[in-house]
Amino acid sequence: MSIEETDKCRAVANAALELIAEQGFHGTPISQIAKHAGVGVGSIFRYFADKDELIHAIHARLEEKLHLALTAEIGGDLANRELFIQLVQALVRHLVGNPLVFKFLEQYLNSPYGIEKMREKFLEDADACLCSDREKPFFNLLSAGRGKTIKDLPVAMIHSLAFGPVIFLVRDILAGFVELNDDLLLQFGESGWDSIKI
């Protein structure tokens, strides 16, 4: 169920996002979310059947925003070196600029929630599931170049080479282990390309 964009609904989703990103799913009781959102507990269950549904809804919204943010910048074929690099840069910037989003998604994807979600998708559409929704636009555009400008490896492997580094880098940036600047980010994007180009 996608998030109905009521004011109250968004307040709840935002409060939940903030708290869960810092405390985890199980460290964040509904009552706390309610208080932080300035809402009664009961109201949360008006909008979301379950705590689970709330979490899935937040995930869906974040994926969607991410999708929009990225597709806005994508012009064409990711098998094209410059485009690939631009997108890696955009992705890193988006996640670093929205740390709560990153922290939430990290937890979500490595929890029973995300795994369940992946299974569901796998059953209904095996192809769609070779990557998380987050990178679907990337994924499609990468597939196109396989065997031409991009190595002829299984899609999941290309995917790992392209996005594994991004996630790790963002994690380290948010943890304060790396100070990013434009030049470094450019080099990082180029390095990613080096690993998948033929």
Added chain:
Amino acid sequence: MSIEETDKCRAVANAALELIAEQGFHGTPISQIAKHAGVGVGSIFRYFADKDELIHAIHARLEEKLHLALTAEIGGDLANRELFIQLVQALVRHLVGNPLVFKFLEQYLNSPYGIEKMREKFLEDADACLCSDREKPFFNLLSAGRGKTIKDLPVAMIHSLAFGPVIFLVRDILAGFVELNDDLLLQFGESGWDSIKI
């Protein structure tokens, strides 16, 4: 507290590992661990002050084993292409061969447990913390080559480029999205090198 290597203690840790890997931290009550380990609940609290301590202890043990497994295979300078590739292969094989270990660590590192741990370390020893313990041997050996055979980027960035793909690949393999063979694994290792080599 590291795991005292009593028989009972190991039984508990093993039971916990198996159950947590499949069910998550919060899906695995102490009582279930006790039953699965053939031990009384009370006994668990003799060895581990807390559920948290149990989890951290398991994590520590897994890191240690991983460390041992990998250093056993390392001969020299990772800034050397062949060595790097061998190590990526060894790491993938080890994790794919020990899925419970991988699943546990994935959860741990992306949960408040792991994050808290990272913070603790950061405070006491900034250097040690630039990478997770898991890849410390890699990390040290990679540092050595920076600016020579390896790009002159921040260590954390090199680290992300080198290990991000590994983790993502293992995840996809365990999820059944990729079928691995020796040739593919070799190409994967080479690709990793391509991204960090000068």
Added chain:
Amino acid sequence: MSIEETDKCRAVANAALELIAEQGFHGTPISQIAKHAGVGVGSIFRYFADKDELIHAIHARLEEKLHLALTAEIGGDLANRELFIQLVQALVRHLVGNPLVFKFLEQYLNSPYGIEKMREKFLEDADACLCSDREKPFFNLLSAGRGKTIKDLPVAMIHSLAFGPVIFLVRDILAGFVELNDDLLLQFGESGWDSIKI
């Protein structure tokens, strides 16, 4: 408070009757009643101060209807064998023909609702309370014959002998344990008479 016979009011009472008969008092939220009645929740509280009051009002209405249905068929002295038998038959037919009414009353009378109600009545009017309202016409007419055609036992005992079987029979019929026909019903009525006649 008796049911004001507004359209909306009756719609609510009917919806509540249907739902409660099948799901019980506590399995039937006000919100469900409102939906089923095509009315807003708030409106229910305009007509009935409480959920309790709604339930008591429904009970009162059912008693009244039962009263009317039965007195319509009563001509005279129940101490008269034929009249008694006719009335037992009418009562059984009425209840079997209105299963929701029966199910509601059964629950009501055997719940704190009914018991509380009985107490109230007992305090304000001991006589009225020697039987449930439901059988008041029966009761009065039976009293008349005590010591003549009917055994000289306490009224409540006569009452139990006369109506206990009816309620039990209806319950078994509605549960599908007995298939009724005219002949059986006649014999049943005669049997009831046999137990109270001198």
Added chain:
Amino acid sequence: MSIEETDKCRAVANAALELIAEQGFHGTPISQIAKHAGVGVGSIFRYFADKDELIHAIHARLEEKLHLALTAEIGGDLANRELFIQLVQALVRHLVGNPLVFKFLEQYLNSPYGIEKMREKFLEDADACLCSDREKPFFNLLSAGRGKTIKDLPVAMIHSLAFGPVIFLVRDILAGFVELNDDLLLQFGESGWDSIKI
């Protein structure tokens, strides 16, 4: 699941019986039962998986006790007038002497709990279900005489004639509407027989 006869277990069951008899299932929170039993809430769930299971267990125990109390006094064929009367007397005495038992059973049998229970039984053993467990000994012994000393009516109908009055009488006695004495009880038993004898 029958009640394990631990001390604590019995304390819980007794507390629950008392409270539920007076306040109903839904007026009696587990926390209150725990307090009244001098036990922690958690302990209740050690013995009973559910609130439902607790209630069913109490019911089962009461049925069993009733069964024992009555069969202790039964010597032979209920189609025999004197035996039937003795048993009606015994049943009335037992229920009047144990008002909590009566109140609990009344509520149970007329609630979704009891109805569900009856359905279960009906599915597994249609015959057994024509009467509630409570009267099974009665029932079997009555069946024997059908067509001989007892009217040739459907069993459920005989059952209604024989036990409907008992339940109603007990209810009225406990409500204070009838003052019982040995003579009245004897006449009551005889009246019951009058309704079913050929």
Added chain:
DNA sequence: AATGAATGAGCTTTCATTCAT
């Protein structure tokens, strides 16, 4: 007058932790 979104007290249930045996 009618509505239904909002509320929060209160319920059932879980589970880490303790401690008497």
Added chain:
DNA sequence: CATGAATGAAAGCTCATTCAT
């Protein structure tokens, strides 16, 4: 030492009731 029965704080969730619209 080892055990597991006992505990109760805390969680998720429901629903009668209110009140702004």
